[in-house]
Amino acid sequence: MTMKELERLYAANKISRRDFLAGAAAVGALGAAGTLGAPSARAATPKKGGHMRVGLGTGSTSDVLDPATFDTTFNQVLGYGTLRSSLTEVTPEGDIGPEIAESWEASPDAKTWVFKLRQGVEFHDGKSMTVDDVIASLNHHRGEETQSAAKPLLASVEEIRADGPDTLVVQLAAGNADFPYYMTDYHLAILPSDGEGKVDATSGNGTGPYKLESFEPGVSAMTSRFENYFKGGDRQHFDSFEMLALTDTAARTNAMTTGEVDYMERADLKTVHLLERRPGVAVLKTDGTQHYTMPMITTQDPYTDNNVRLALKHAINREDLLEKVLRGYGAVGNDHPIGTANRYHADIEQRTYDPDKARFYAKQAGMENLAVNLSAADAAFAGAVDAAVLFREHAAAAGIDVTVVREPNDGYWSDVWMVKPFSMCYWGGRPTEDQMFTTAYADGVPWNDTFWSHERFNSLLVEARAVLDEAKRAEMYYEMQQIVRDEGGVIVPLFASYVDAHTDKLAHGAVGSNYALDGFKLAERWWWA
Amino acid sequence: MSAILKMISQRLALGLLTLWVVTIIIFMAVELLPGDFAEALLGQAATEETVAAIRRELGLDQPAFTRYFLWLGDVLQGDFGRSLASDRLISELVGPRVYNTLFLAAYAAVIAVPVALTLGVLAALYRNSLYDRSVNVGALAAISSPEFFAAYILVYFFAVQNAWFPAIARVSETTGFGARLEMLFLPAVTLTLVTMAHMMRMTRAAIINLMASPYIEMARLKGVPRGRIITKHALPNALSPIINVVALNLAYLIVGVVVVEVVFAYPGLGQLLVDSVAKRDMPVVQASCLVFAVTYILLNLLADILSILSNPRLLHPR
Numbered sequence: 001m002t003m004k005e006l007e008r009l010y011a012a013n014k015i016s017r018r019d020f021l022a023g024a025a026a027v028g029a030l031g032a033a034g035t036l037g038a039p040s041a042r043a044a045t046p047k048k049g050g051h052m053r054v055g056l057g058t059g060s061t062s063d064v065l066d067p068a069t070f071d072t073t074f075n076q077v078l079g080y081g082t083l084r085s086s087l088t089e090v091t092p093e094g095d096i097g098p099e100i101a102e103s104w105e106a107s108p109d110a111k112t113w114v115f116k117l118r119q120g121v122e123f124h125d126g127k128s129m130t131v132d133d134v135i136a137s138l139n140h141h142r143g144e145e146t147q148s149a150a151k152p153l154l155a156s157v158e159e160i161r162a163d164g165p166d167t168l169v170v171q172l173a174a175g176n177a178d179f180p181y182y183m184t185d186y187h188l189a190i191l192p193s194d195g196e197g198k199v200d201a202t203s204g205n206g207t208g209p210y211k212l213e214s215f216e217p218g219v220s221a222m223t224s225r226f227e228n229y230f231k232g233g234d235r236q237h238f239d240s241f242e243m244l245a246l247t248d249t250a251a252r253t254n255a256m257t258t259g260e261v262d263y264m265e266r267a268d269l270k271t272v273h274l275l276e277r278r279p280g281v282a283v284l285k286t287d288g289t290q291h292y293t294m295p296m297i298t299t300q301d302p303y304t305d306n307n308v309r310l311a312l313k314h315a316i317n318r319e320d321l322l323e324k325v326l327r328g329y330g331a332v333g334n335d336h337p338i339g340t341a342n343r344y345h346a347d348i349e350q351r352t353y354d355p356d357k358a359r360f361y362a363k364q365a366g367m368e369n370l371a372v373n374l375s376a377a378d379a380a381f382a383g384a385v386d387a388a389v390l391f392r393e394h395a396a397a398a399g400i401d402v403t404v405v406r407e408p409n410d411g412y413w414s415d416v417w418m419v420k421p422f423s424m425c426y427w428g429g430r431p432t433e434d435q436m437f438t439t440a441y442a443d444g445v446p447w448n449d450t451f452w453s454h455e456r457f458n459s460l461l462v463e464a465r466a467v468l469d470e471a472k473r474a475e476m477y478y479e480m481q482q483i484v485r486d487e488g489g490v491i492v493p494l495f496a497s498y499v500d501a502h503t504d505k506l507a508h509g510a511v512g513s514n515y516a517l518d519g520f521k522l523a524e525r526w527w528w529a
Numbered sequence: 530m531s532a533i534l535k536m537i538s539q540r541l542a543l544g545l546l547t548l549w550v551v552t553i554i555i556f557m558a559v560e561l562l563p564g565d566f567a568e569a570l571l572g573q574a575a576t577e578e579t580v581a582a583i584r585r586e587l588g589l590d591q592p593a594f595t596r597y598f599l600w601l602g603d604v605l606q607g608d609f610g611r612s613l614a615s616d617r618l619i620s621e622l623v624g625p626r627v628y629n630t631l632f633l634a635a636y637a638a639v640i641a642v643p644v645a646l647t648l649g650v651l652a653a654l655y656r657n658s659l660y661d662r663s664v665n666v667g668a669l670a671a672i673s674s675p676e677f678f679a680a681y682i683l684v685y686f687f688a689v690q691n692a693w694f695p696a697i698a699r700v701s702e703t704t705g706f707g708a709r710l711e712m713l714f715l716p717a718v719t720l721t722l723v724t725m726a727h728m729m730r731m732t733r734a735a736i737i738n739l740m741a742s743p744y745i746e747m748a749r750l751k752g753v754p755r756g757r758i759i760t761k762h763a764l765p766n767a768l769s770p771i772i773n774v775v776a777l778n779l780a781y782l783i784v785g786v787v788v789v790e791v792v793f794a795y796p797g798l799g800q801l802l803v804d805s806v807a808k809r810d811m812p813v814v815q816a817s818c819l820v821f822a823v824t825y826i827l828l829n830l831l832a833d834i835l836s837i838l839s840n841p842r843l844l845h846p847r
Binding site for chain 2: 060244
């Protein structure tokens with residue numbers, strides 16, 4: 001009996017912990033038993049070959065290959081991590097690393113960024129990548145006519161120009177120390193240009209590790225290894241990589257357990273403990289930046305009063321939600337959007353469930369019988385309605401009357417979110433603090449879903465953006481997290497982990513947490529053990 | 530015979546009228562849904578500027594009235610347009626899906642219709658016996674359970690516990706006929722389970738109803754065996770209601786199977802329609818609904834024609 005068989009028996013509940021340890025001692029592998037229960041990331045040398053099939057949890061017949069409107073994990077994994085590359089990459093460890101850009105540097109005010117491009121990068125159709133392709137790819141998301149969801153990200157860009165064949169210069173209106181991080185956004189994939197400033201965004205041609213063989217939106221996609229990939233040998237281990245859209249959770253789970261797919265996205269949290277017990281299946285939990293929020297529109301009564309917001313923030317039992325809604329697959333939030341996966345996560349005291357304090361703040365606001373309506377639909381996140389109903393019970397203990405208003409999933413983002421004064425929402429999170437704050441907390445930005453405006457916060461945000469000194473920046477972001485936690489308009493009850501499952505014959509290194517599915521780059525990072 | 534031809538042409542003309550009304554209803558219904566394509570496409574990421582840019586490019590900023598007649602004008606010239614979401618030709622997008630849906634429906638019908646009719650005739654023959662009762666209970670239990678439940682049960686026993694059939698039906702254009710039959714076996718059986726009861730019980734009821742008529746009594750007095758009475762004398766006269774029920778269920782097999790498609794991840798027309806409604810992709814919604822409407826109209830027409838042909842009194846009206 002080998003250690004691996006023992007592990008599998010133990011995982012399948014076929015033997016007890018005691019038997020396992022005895023067996024482990026017998027095979028002389030007790031030292032290895034220390035990792036028991038932790039996902040075993042075998043750091044063996046990657047092997048080439050094999051066909052990989054992934055079952056995705058989202059994917060629609062209306063999916064397209066144009067990164068400007070990517071909205072399902074299907075086209076994100078396909079169009080960003082598999083077919084194309086970006087200027088920079090967030091490494092599995094969470095640092096910023098080179099991809100198409102070999103190196104970059106900023107002017108001292110962080111307004112001018114110079115990227116040195118890698119030479120000899122080839123598109124799937126054999127065309128050599130030039131600086132013009134990069135410029136056209138970024139401009140695809142700028143200007144009057146763009147339909148890109150990434151337009152706000154590049155709003156501060158004044159000019160993008162080439163400086164010789166291998167140098168890209170980006171001029172910003174205001175300093176931004178995180179600009180290289182922006183370039184890892186999944187919308188900003190590098191596309192081939194047509195020579196006249198436009199890009200070919202629809203054919204799937206790119207510089208990524210795999211080239212497109214076939215794509216049927218909402219059904220499947222097939223790709224094969226691109227032999228002239230610039231990262232070459234140490235990445236892209238599979239011969240071919242296939243993706244299936246399996247939006248029904250039970251269908252996806254069945255496909256996983258019957259071996260129709262090798263990797264499934266979004267395991268059902270209600271049954272994941274059963275999946276975990278199944279021999280040959282490993283469950284993978286990744287703590288990322290994804291978090292659930294409950295925005296209150298701070299320009300509408302009663303949420304104009306910070307005491308009301310604090311009362312509600314104290315009236316929610318986060319531990320209870322973590323256990324019941326996420327089955328423990330996540331972490332409690334602290335009413336600001338910066339999670340432990342972020343660089344400048346501040347270690348602020350955790351806000352806890354405290355009905356007395358909630359009552360106190362309600363009284364401060366002069367509303368001892370505080371009654372609010374909370375709009376909820378599962379479009380916000382799976383379990384949002386359950387979470388709202390649980391919150392109603394928590395708040396009742398503090399004398400706060402929460403009425404849960406069930407909204408339709410359909411049209412939730414246009415008719416409920418940012419329209420109803422108190423609603424449920426989720427954020428995929430952003431790799432940098434600045435991006436997260438700028439997207440949803442800065443004064444006057446389109447997705448400031450609490451319509452919150454805080455003078456000190458806003459000036460700090462602009463100031464910190466241009467600071468290149470790490471320690472100083474960290475301090476500023478700590479203060480901003482504290483402000484959002486204590487004065488912001490949002491309850492952040494939970495950070496949700498990505499929970500996937502795969503066959504234990506697949507191997508991988510450290511798993512990236514900037515996006516789901518190993519930063520969407522599973523295709524080039526994993527291999528068959 | 531000319532009466533039939535006249536009826537067919539009348540009904541086809543009425544059918545066209547129905548289709549036109551259907552397009553208006555669908556258009557209005559989608560218009561009534563909150564949000565439009567541009568907002569649905571961008572979802573949480575929608576900003577006013579990008580939404581406006583998308584609307585401009587696709588002509589969604591024009592009034593609904595204008596958009597409807599532009600669309601109708603193109604359709605009358607045989608051009609169903611392109612999907613708003615993927616910019617693919619509707620014919621390319623809908624065509625393979627229609628084929629998939631019809632294939633599954635035909636597969637299920639080939640199993641369900643003969644089985645249901647046989648069981649129904651036998652149930653009438655051995656009326657009130659243990660066999661009759663157990664078949665009835667079984668069929669009613671199958672139709673009473675939701676489709677996804679029946680599907681999950683089948684998957685659990687025949688795909689997960691015993692790996693006899695695949696749990697998902699991932700067909701592609703290159704999938705061969707045999708492989709297709711194997712992949713679609715569980716979906717087809719699911720559909721059989723949920724449609725069989727209706728057809729079987731109608732067959733049984735129609736025959737039993739006739740068994741009380743004087744001419745059947747006459748045959749029995751002549752000494753004709755029971756099985757022969759049913760197949761030779763009762764069944765031909767019971768055909769008309771049975772044909773109607775079969776047609777109704779065939780239509781259901783084509784238009785009502787979206788749940789089964791989702792459970793087996795089968796790329797049929799229902800899933801396309803659901804996705805397109807969610808995205809407010811009007812041309813695709815219209816095209817899919819027209820396929821469904823045509824299905825209903827043609828199957829009902831066929832049922833009426835067959836009813837008339839099977840009934841000499843209707844075939845030669847005085």
